[in-house]
Amino acid sequence: MSTPLGDGTAANQSDTGGVKGFTITGRMTSERERVLGMSPEERAWRAQWLKDQVLAPDEPKENPEYYRQRYNILRRFYRAPLKAFEDALRPKLGAEFAYVIRHLISSAAFSMIGVWSIMYYFKYNQSDWTKKSGWKVGMSRKKLFPNDPEWPNFETKQDHEYASYGFTKSNI
Numbered sequence: 001m002s003t004p005l006g007d008g009t010a011a012n013q014s015d016t017g018g019v020k021g022f023t024i025t026g027r028m029t030s031e032r033e034r035v036l037g038m039s040p041e042e043r044a045w046r047a048q049w050l051k052d053q054v055l056a057p058d059e060p061k062e063n064p065e066y067y068r069q070r071y072n073i074l075r076r077f078y079r080a081p082l083k084a085f086e087d088a089l090r091p092k093l094g095a096e097f098a099y100v101i102r103h104l105i106s107s108a109a110f111s112m113i114g115v116w117s118i119m120y121y122f123k124y125n126q127s128d129w130t131k132k133s134g135w136k137v138g139m140s141r142k143k144l145f146p147n148d149p150e151w152p153n154f155e156t157k158q159d160h161e162y163a164s165y166g167f168t169k170s171n172i
Contacts, residue, residue, distance in 0.1 A: 025049075082106055128166040136165075 015021065023029060038046065071079065082102050089098035127134035144154050161168055 129164065129170070 086098045086102040125134045127136045144151055
């Protein structure tokens, strides 16, 4: 949308790139215009325009060259299994629903891989006394209240066990 400036010129922003916009429907968008008498040429044009708005059953068609240009060879390789799955679902469920199913499966798979990677890292790369790297994972003591059966006898650490990072439990 253009905004007039103080000097009467339009600002640089425009939805149509500076060209005056127009509707492709002509004067047929107005009900009054449609009710007025139309010439036979206008009736033929209107009928043809309405027919042109209906897509064929096999449209939109996929262009394999467009797919090849859009995705490089590596992306085509790792997309191949789910693309085959989507192509198998498309006749039964429709293009949009098959795409949604494919997207959900791929998102869930990548999420699971991410969660498993994080769990693996935390499980096997904890910081201990033998190295400086890794996450320092500490466990809190269980909360005990006076009504609990273990109340006076709760587990405590000895002074030498604090910040030992597994040194006291090592086999060395």
